[in-house]
Structures are given as structure tokens and as C-alpha cells.
Amino acid sequence: MSTENDAAPETQPSAHRDNAREDALNEAQGVAKKDVTAPALGVTGMLRWAWTQLTSMRTALMLLLLLAIAAVPGSIFPQRVQDSFAVRTYIEDNPTLGPILDFFQIFDVYSSVWFSAIYILLFISLIGCIVPRTRKHYQQMVSPPPRTPRRLERLPEYGALELEAAGEATSPEQALSDAASMLKKRRYRVDVRRNGDGTGSVGAEKGYLREIGNIVFHVSLVGVLIFVAAGAMFSYRGQKVMIEDEAFVNALVAYDNFYPGTWFQEENLEPFSIRLDSFERAFDRQLFNGEPNPHYGQALDFTADVTVQDGPEAEPEQTELKVNHPLSLGGGAQIYLVGNGYAPVVTVRDGEGEVAFSGPVITRPDDPVYTSMAVVKAPDASPEQLGFVGLFLPTAHDTGDGLAISADPELGNPELHLNSYAGDLGLDEGVPQNVYVLDTEDLTELNTRETEHGAITLALGETHQLPDGLGSIEFEEVQDYIAIDIHYNPGTTYILIFAMTATAGLIASLFLRRRRAWVTVEANEHGRTLVKYGLLARGEDFRLRDENIALRTQFEKAWPVRPPEENNES
Amino acid sequence: MIAAPLSTHLAPINVQLAEYSELFMLISAFIYTLAFILFTVDTVRSSATIRRVEAELSAEQQRERAQRLVGASAPNDAVAPNDAAPPRASDEDLVDDDLAYVGTTRPFANVAVALTAVAAAAHGFAVVARGLAASRWPTANMFEFLTAAALVVSVVYLAGLIRRDLRFLGVFVLGLVVTMMAGATIGFPTPIGHVQPALQSPWIAIHVTLAVLAMAVFTLTFAMNLLQLLQSRRERVLDGAPKGRFERGLATNQFMRLVPSAFSLESWAYRLNAVGFVFWTLGPMITGAIWANESWGRYWGWDPKEVWTFVIWVVYAGYLHARATRGWTGNRAAWLSIIGFICIIINYTVVNMWFPGLHSYAGLPE
Numbered sequence: 001m002s003t004e005n006d007a008a009p010e011t012q013p014s015a016h017r018d019n020a021r022e023d024a025l026n027e028a029q030g031v032a033k034k035d036v037t038a039p040a041l042g043v044t045g046m047l048r049w050a051w052t053q054l055t056s057m058r059t060a061l062m063l064l065l066l067l068a069i070a071a072v073p074g075s076i077f078p079q080r081v082q083d084s085f086a087v088r089t090y091i092e093d094n095p096t097l098g099p100i101l102d103f104f105q106i107f108d109v110y111s112s113v114w115f116s117a118i119y120i121l122l123f124i125s126l127i128g129c130i131v132p133r134t135r136k137h138y139q140q141m142v143s144p145p146p147r148t149p150r151r152l153e154r155l156p157e158y159g160a161l162e163l164e165a166a167g168e169a170t171s172p173e174q175a176l177s178d179a180a181s182m183l184k185k186r187r188y189r190v191d192v193r194r195n196g197d198g199t200g201s202v203g204a205e206k207g208y209l210r211e212i213g214n215i216v217f218h219v220s221l222v223g224v225l226i227f228v229a230a231g232a233m234f235s236y237r238g239q240k241v242m243i244e245d246e247a248f249v250n251a252l253v254a255y256d257n258f259y260p261g262t263w264f265q266e267e268n269l270e271p272f273s274i275r276l277d278s279f280e281r282a283f284d285r286q287l288f289n290g291e292p293n294p295h296y297g298q299a300l301d302f303t304a305d306v307t308v309q310d311g312p313e314a315e316p317e318q319t320e321l322k323v324n325h326p327l328s329l330g331g332g333a334q335i336y337l338v339g340n341g342y343a344p345v346v347t348v349r350d351g352e353g354e355v356a357f358s359g360p361v362i363t364r365p366d367d368p369v370y371t372s373m374a375v376v377k378a379p380d381a382s383p384e385q386l387g388f389v390g391l392f393l394p395t396a397h398d399t400g401d402g403l404a405i406s407a408d409p410e411l412g413n414p415e416l417h418l419n420s421y422a423g424d425l426g427l428d429e430g431v432p433q434n435v436y437v438l439d440t441e442d443l444t445e446l447n448t449r450e451t452e453h454g455a456i457t458l459a460l461g462e463t464h465q466l467p468d469g470l471g472s473i474e475f476e477e478v479q480d481y482i483a484i485d486i487h488y489n490p491g492t493t494y495i496l497i498f499a500m501t502a503t504a505g506l507i508a509s510l511f512l513r514r515r516r517a518w519v520t521v522e523a524n525e526h527g528r529t530l531v532k533y534g535l536l537a538r539g540e541d542f543r544l545r546d547e548n549i550a551l552r553t554q555f556e557k558a559w560p561v562r563p564p565e566e567n568n569e570s
Numbered sequence: 571m572i573a574a575p576l577s578t579h580l581a582p583i584n585v586q587l588a589e590y591s592e593l594f595m596l597i598s599a600f601i602y603t604l605a606f607i608l609f610t611v612d613t614v615r616s617s618a619t620i621r622r623v624e625a626e627l628s629a630e631q632q633r634e635r636a637q638r639l640v641g642a643s644a645p646n647d648a649v650a651p652n653d654a655a656p657p658r659a660s661d662e663d664l665v666d667d668d669l670a671y672v673g674t675t676r677p678f679a680n681v682a683v684a685l686t687a688v689a690a691a692a693h694g695f696a697v698v699a700r701g702l703a704a705s706r707w708p709t710a711n712m713f714e715f716l717t718a719a720a721l722v723v724s725v726v727y728l729a730g731l732i733r734r735d736l737r738f739l740g741v742f743v744l745g746l747v748v749t750m751m752a753g754a755t756i757g758f759p760t761p762i763g764h765v766q767p768a769l770q771s772p773w774i775a776i777h778v779t780l781a782v783l784a785m786a787v788f789t790l791t792f793a794m795n796l797l798q799l800l801q802s803r804r805e806r807v808l809d810g811a812p813k814g815r816f817e818r819g820l821a822t823n824q825f826m827r828l829v830p831s832a833f834s835l836e837s838w839a840y841r842l843n844a845v846g847f848v849f850w851t852l853g854p855m856i857t858g859a860i861w862a863n864e865s866w867g868r869y870w871g872w873d874p875k876e877v878w879t880f881v882i883w884v885v886y887a888g889y890l891h892a893r894a895t896r897g898w899t900g901n902r903a904a905w906l907s908i909i910g911f912i913c914i915i916i917n918y919t920v921v922n923m924w925f926p927g928l929h930s931y932a933g934l935p936e
């Protein structure tokens with residue numbers, strides 16, 4: 001019969017509490033289940049009990065499900081990381097509910113205390129799970145395969161063969177070493193257990209890579225989390241709008257918006273520069289049978305020709321910046337083309353004939369035909385400060401009822417349609433103001449559709465005189481501008497590496513098979529050699545039956561096997 | 571048919587091919603509908619299928635009996651005495667736990683399968699032609715996404731049918747395919763065209779294809795896990811568990827006799843879910859992050875789309891865990907798989923249509 005061979009200790013580390021796979025395995029192998037005992041009294045006992053609970057499979061599962069549920073509100077309510085303006089609007093629109101939701105960090109779900117608590121607990125549980133599993137797996141890899149179960153016929157796959165009595169060739173000794181070498185050839189790790197009388201058993205196991213894959217997967221998740229966190233700490237991102245011929249130097253003052261990570265320091269900004277030389281847009285102009293196609297006028301390509309200088313010593317270099325093709329400058333900062341639009345150049349003269357404002361005005365496109373919001377502020381104008389709000393239309397088209405719309409995104413018939421205001425623009429109080437918004441509440445209307453003078457319509461090169469001799473506005477030319485994002489995140493490379501190792505580990509863990517096989521060899525009462533074998537899978541294995549068949553075929557090829565009817569096992 | 575030259579680097583749209591694409595899309599939708607109807611007929615006529623199996627069994631038994639009576643000589647007594655009651659087909663005669671074909675004749679289902687293959691061929695042509703007509707990967711808008719997903723669902727189903735008897739899934743799969751085709755052509759009809767610069771990336775091919783493959787696989791497992799829940803209830807009733815009206819109906823439902831055992835459904839759903847999970851990890855999660863990093867400058871920004879991609883991933887990870895957790899194997903795990911699929915449906919309907927996301931491109935940052 002089989003020998004008792006002391007294999008790896010069958011203790012149950014906390015990692016395998018609640019593990020249904022382990023239960024199935026133990027049951028099949030006839031190993032008694034050792035469950036975790038009730039908490040011992042005392043503080044350490046309680047702590048150990050809590051730790052066991054936290055690292056159990058069931059807790060991991062609960063935390064995973066909780067994480068999924070907790071992530072959902074962030075897709076329903078606006079998030080500050082996404083769009084802080086939308087959050088402000090939401091709170092203003094819902095004066096009772098808004099602040100309550102804000103208190104519960106519903107607008108900052110992914111950095112909220114409760115979301116963080118869930119994933120930190122999950123990762124503690126994960127580490128508490130990986131460490132003992134790794135230790136246990138290491139032990140299993142360096143110790144012989146588990147001892148041979150007493151009753152192989154209780155295993156999920158089982159077979160028996162009776163060999164013809166053919167002397168040496170089918171003696172139990174020979175059969176035992178044959179079986180061992182056949183299993184070895186099938187890439188099992190093999191341990192032969194001989195009894196004194198020539199009989200004995202073989203214990204074999206393969207597929208250790210499955211568990212290694214599982215551990216690699218879980219460790220990689222920890223790696224991803226660490227580098228997501230670290231990357232965010234050292235990262236920075238910022239935005240800049242650049243008009244044609246304007247240059248940007250990577251320094252804090254040059255940014256329109258700047259968002260540093262917690263551990264960002266100003267000297268981390270590598271001194272590169274970038275200048276916008278020209279900008280081209282391409283639109284769909286295909287005709288179907290002489291008619292515009294359904295997507296006529298859709299943007300197809302944006303190309304910014306830029307000159308970059310990667311550091312003060314480097315040579316200036318001309319290159320292209322396109323969507324989906326960021327530039328990499330300054331040792332890891334990425335430059336993205338994220339927006340573009342038109343910047344009409346206007347000159348505002350005040351009531352005293354002095355130039356109060358002159359230059360390109362960045363307008364914000366609102367739709368695919370670049371109907372763009374325009375705001376002009378002339379705080380230096382006197383006697384009254386002047387402000388203008390309205391639209392820039394690249395190809396203005398009169399609809400007939402006095403309203404003009406943009407008919408095309410390209411500059412076919414550029415027009416400015418503006419209302420003008422006079423009064424205190426509120427720029428002197430030091431309250432930061434959005435340059436794209438003019439608060440007209442306290443201003444005097446000069447030109448609007450409601451006033452007697454009507455609104456201002458300016459074609460290229462035209463000048464409009466404001467009423468009451470308060471000044472004039474002239475529309476000189478149109479320039480292009482682009483909006484770029486500058487991102488620096490040192491974590492991304494490592495996150496990608498860990499994502500790849502996680503995937504490799506996952507594939508190994510899901511599709512490799514971990515199998516145990518045992519073969520016992522004994523002599524029956526007829527003096528013939530009786531070979532029994534049994535197979536057991538750790539985890540899922542839908543091809544165990546195939547393995548049984550393959551093994552049996554190999555046995556039958558190697559040995560003269562008596563036909564089953566004549567088998568006499570009892 | 572190609573008109574004015576384009577002002578860009580992109581090849582012009584091939585209008586003729588685009589028209590063929592639209593025509594074949596409609597033809598395939600029509601044939602899918604026929605296949606769905608036939609699968610429904612087959613389901614409704616499950617008892618006829620079972621009677622046919624029983625008739626075959628009884629004919630076989632009579633032959634055997636006749637052979638025993640007459641000896642080795644060939645019997646030609648067509649009117650053998652029919653003293654025994656006709657046999658009742660056991661579950662093994664009807665379905666196999668390995669989903670192998672056991673010779674159950676189901677003419678309606680077989681025609682439905684053949685129609686599905688024809689429809690898939692026409693559908694495949696339509697999708698490829700659309701891509702060729704615009705010289706790009708044809709998964710750039712809701713219409714193209716839905717039609718491509720429907721194609722992959724039916725191709726994956728047909729591929730499964732080669733080796734496995736998945737006819738019991740026909741109603742569910744074709745029902746979904748028809749829904750997607752109808753949704754695409756009625757809900758989101760989109761004329762063929764080029765795409766905005768952000769979508770002109772090779773990543774769209776890998777990213778969306780993996781997502782669609784994962785969805786196709788999850789669709790099959792969703793149907794299997796649903797049937798598993800029903801089947802295990804039915805099995806409990808047949809084992810003598812107390813029954814209400816629903817269970818009585820289930821126990822006598824003939825279609826459920828043509829469905830594999832709950833155990834078999836469970837393990838097949840798991841095998842497929844494992845594949846789907848790898849696709850989801852590689853597709854929406856990893857290549858999605860890579861592309862987002864290339865296009866928007868951040869690999870992950872909790873856009874509603876990204877939130878739901880993550881939720882789905884975590885739910886299926888939960889499913890894989892549940893199957894290894896004491897007390898959670900079997901039906902509870904099946905529920906998680908079902909919830910995962912519901913999340914996918916939400917992701918491609920509610921989230922796409924109603925939650926604002928990062929998908930406009932000419933605008934300025936705040």
C-alpha cells in the first residue's frame with residue numbers, strides 16, 4: 001500500500017480561510033479540515049482573530065463588491081477631478097442637497113475618506129493574503145509532492161491496471177520506476193516512495209506556475225497602486241493657451257492653470273520652451289453627387305507647427321504637435337494638443353481717443369462650426385471702463401430674422417457680434433476673475449438688441465463707434481490659437497509594467513492547470529502487478545479526464561496490460 | 571462616384587461600398603430576425619423535441635426486443651407487440667454535461683443556426699465594407715459599436731456551436747443580436763464618415779475589439795448563469811423540495827429538460843468568464859488607459875465611462891473570487907456574473923447616452 005510520507009505541513013495559513021478550493025482539495029485527499037479556532041481571550045487573541053477575519057476570502061470578496069458599489073456615485077454626480085465648474089453649478093442649483101452631498105464627499109468620490117478606506121482595507125487584506133500564500137507556496141515547491149492518499153479511488157479521476165506477469169519487465173519495482181519516469185516526462189515533479197518489498201507509490205505534482213501567476217497578479221496590483229499614488233505625488237499638470245507666434249517657457253508663471261502633486265517642487269520644472277508657428281485645421285469637404293456629404297465640415301485633422309527647445313542649451317527644432325501624438329520634452333513632460341480656436345484681433349479706443357485695448361482675443365468655440373464666445377475687457381478705458389460680450393462667427397450667415405449663425409468652421413466671412421457695456425468691470429478689487437466671463441449686472445448697456453443703438457456687428461476691417469462718444473472698437477484680423485496641456489507623471493511607466501505583469505500572472509493563474517497525480521504499485525494475490533493511479537486538480541481543471549486518458553494510454557503502451565474483464569482487483 | 575478631392579490626408583469615402591454596407595446590414599438584421607423566430611419556435615416546441623427523442627428510444631428498444639425474440643435473423647415484423655409503456659427520455663438522452671451533441675434532432679433550431687451563419691456572413695461583409703469604405707476601423711460611433719458587437723456575439727456563438735451543443739442558448743443570443751441590430755439601425759443611424767482627430771488612433775482597433783470580444787463572451791455567460799439559476803431551482807424541486815406555483819411550472823417546463831444541468835452550466839460559464847475577464851482586463855482597462863494617456867494626457871480620470879469599466883472589472887473579479895470562497899460558490903457566484911452583465915448593459919446604454927463625459931474636442935479647458 002501507499003507509504004506515509006510527510007509532505008509539506010498541511011496547516012492552514014490565514015490566507016486560505018474560507019477558500020472553497022482548499023476545502024474541495026482537502027476533502028478529496030481525505031485531509032481533515034483544520035478550521036480557525038474561536039478567538040482566544042485577551043488583546044493579542046482578539047487582534048489575531050481580527051487579522052484572520054480581514055485576510056479571509058469572504059472579507060476580500062465583500063470589500064471588492066463594496067468597492068464596486070462605492071465607485072458608482074462618481075459617475076452620477078459631477079466630480080471635482082473632472083469638472084469643478086459643474087460641481088459649483090450643481091451646488092448652486094441644489095442649495096439644500098448640494099452641501100449635504102458635499103459633506104459626504106460625493107463630489108470627490110475617488111479621494112473621499114470612505115472610498116479610500118475601502119481600497120486601503122482591501123489592499124491590506126491583499127498583502128495579508130499574499131504573504132502567507134507565498135510562503136506556503138514556496139514550501140510546497142521545495143518539499144516533495146503531498147503524501148499518497150490511502151484510497152486513490154476516491155479521487156475525481158482514478159484508474160487501475162493489472163499487468164501480465166512477465167517477469168522482470170512487469171515487476172512492481174520496474175512498474176514503479178516506469179511510472180515515475182512517465183510522469184516526469186509529462187512534466188510532473190515526482191517523488192518515488194518505495195516500500196521494502198518492491199512495492200510503493202509515486203507522488204507527483206505539476207503546474208506550480210499557476211499559483212505563482214496568481215501571486216504575481218496580486219503583487220502587481222499592489223505595484224500598480226503604489227505607483228499610482230507615488231506618480232500622483234510627484235506629478236504636475238498645467239494648461240496654457242498659445243496664440244500664433246507666442247512662446248511658452250516651462251515655468252510656473254507661464255501657466256494659465258497649474259495643478260501640482262503633493263510633493264511637487266518648482267525646481268522639478270525642466271526648462272523647455274515651445275512656440276506656435278502656425279496652426280492648420282482640415283475639415284471634411286467631400287461631396288456626394290455634388291451635394292455635401294452628411295459629415296461635411298467635420299474636423300478631420302489639427303496640426304500645430306511648433307518650434308521647441310528642449311532646455312536652454314538645446315538647438316531649437318521645428319516639429320508638429322497633433323492630437324494623439326504628444327511631444328515629450330524636459331525629461332518626461334508630455335505636451336498635448338487639447339483645443340484650438342480663433343483669436344480675432346481687436347482694438348478698443350476709449351472716449352478720449354486713446355487705445356485702451358489692442359490684441360488677439362481668445363474666443364471659446366461652442367460647437368463644430370466654431371460659434372465662439374468672445375469677451376473683450378478694456379479696464380484702462382476712460383472716462384468709463386468698457387466691456388464687450390458676444391460671438392465670433394467664422395462664416396457668418398444671416399438667417400433672415402436678424403440673427404446670424406456660423407455656417408462653417410473655416411474663415412469664410414468672419415464677423416464679431418457684440419454687446420457693449422460701460423462701467424466698473426470689477427477688475428480692480430483683486431478678486432480673481434474668469435477672463436472668459438464678463439459680469440454685466442452692474443454695467444450700463446451701450447449696444448444690445450434692446451437698446452436704441454442696437455448690437456454691434458463687425459466684419460473684418462470694420463470699426464464701430466460706441467454711443468455717447470465713449471469710444472470705438474475695430475476688428476483687424478483673425479489669428480489661431482491652441483490650448484496645450486502639459487503633464488508630468490513619473491509613475492506611468494511603472495504602472496504600465498505592473499499592468500503587464502498583472503495580466504501575465506492572471507493568464508497563468510486562470511489557464512494553467514495545477515495537478516497532483518499518485519500512482520501506487522502493489523502485487524495482488526495472483527502474483528501480478530497492480531497499478532492504481534489517481535488525479536486531483538487544485539482549482540479548476542476541466543481537462544482532468546483528458547489527463548486520465550492520456551496517462552492511461554501511455555501506461556498501456558508501456559506495459560502489457562490485462563484486459564479489464566480479467567482484472568481481478570479484490 | 572468619388573467626388574471632390576479632400577483637403578486632408580484621409581482617403582475619400584467610397585460611397586458605393588458604403589451603400590452596399592448599409593444594404594447588407596439590413597439584410598443581415600432581417601435574417602437574424604428569422605433565426606430568432608425559429609429559435610423561439612424550437613423553444614416552444616421543446617416537448618415535441620422530447621417526444622421525438624422518446625419515439626426514437628422506443629423504436630430502438632423495440633428493435634432490440636425483436637432481435638432478442640427472433641434471434642440473430644433480421645426481423646421484419648414492423649408490427650412488433652407494443653406491450654411496454656413508451657420510455658421516458660432521461661436527462662442523459664437529451665443533454666450532455668460536456669455540452670456535446672447527443673443527437674437530439676431539432677429541425678427548427680438547426681435551420682435557425684444555418685440562418686444565423688448566413689446572416690453573420692452578410693453582417694461580416696457589411697462591417698468590413700464599412701471599414702474599407704472609410705479606410706478606418708469600423709467601431710467609432712454607437713452605430714458601428716453596436717453592429718460590430720452584434721457581429722462578434724453571433725460569430726462567437728457560431729464558433730461555440732461547432733464543437734458544443736449551444737442550441738439552448740439560441741433564443742437568448744439571437745434575441746440580443748436582434749436587439750442590438752435594431753438599436754443600431756433605429757436608435758443610432760449614423761451615415762458613414764471620417765472621425766474626429768482623437769479617434770484616429772490605432773488603439774481604437776485593439777481597445778474596442780477587445781471590449782467587444784469580452785462583451786460577446788459575457789453575453790453567453792449571462793444567459794448560461796440565468797439558466798443555471800432556473801435549472802438549479804428546478805433540480806431542487808425534482809429532488810422533492812417544497813414547491814410554489816413558479817417551481818411547479820419550472821419542473822414541468824419542457825424546455826428546461828433540453829438545458830444542461832446547473833452544475834454543467836456553472837462550470838462552462840466559469841470557463842468563459844475567465845476568458846472574458848482577461849479580455850476586459852486587456853481591453854477596456856489596460857489599452858483604454860494607454861490610449862487615454864496618449865490622447866488626453868492621463869491614463870485614468872474617472873470619466874463616467876471609466877468608472878463603469880472599473881466597476882465591471884471589479885464585479886467580475888468578485889465573481890472569480892466568489893467561486894473560490896466557501897459559501898459563495900454556485901448560485902451566489904452566478905448572481906455576480908449576472909450583475910456584471912447588467913453593469914455592461916448600463917455602461918453602453920445609460921452611461922453612453924445620459925452621463926456627460928470627456929468626448930468633445932474643440933473646446934477649451936476651464
Ligand code: HEM
Binds near residue numbers: 056058
Ligand atoms: C485588489 C483586489 C483584488 C482583486 C482585483 C483580485 C482579483 C483576483 C482575481 C481576478 C482572481 C482570479 C484568478 C484565479 O482564479 O486564479 C483572484 C484569485 C484569488 N484571490 Fe484575489 N483579488 C483581490 C484581492 C484579494 C485578496 C484581498 C485576497 C485575500 C483574501 C485574495 C485572494 C485570492 C485567492 C486565494 C485567489 C485564488 C482563488 C483560487 O483558488 O482560484 N485576493 N483574485
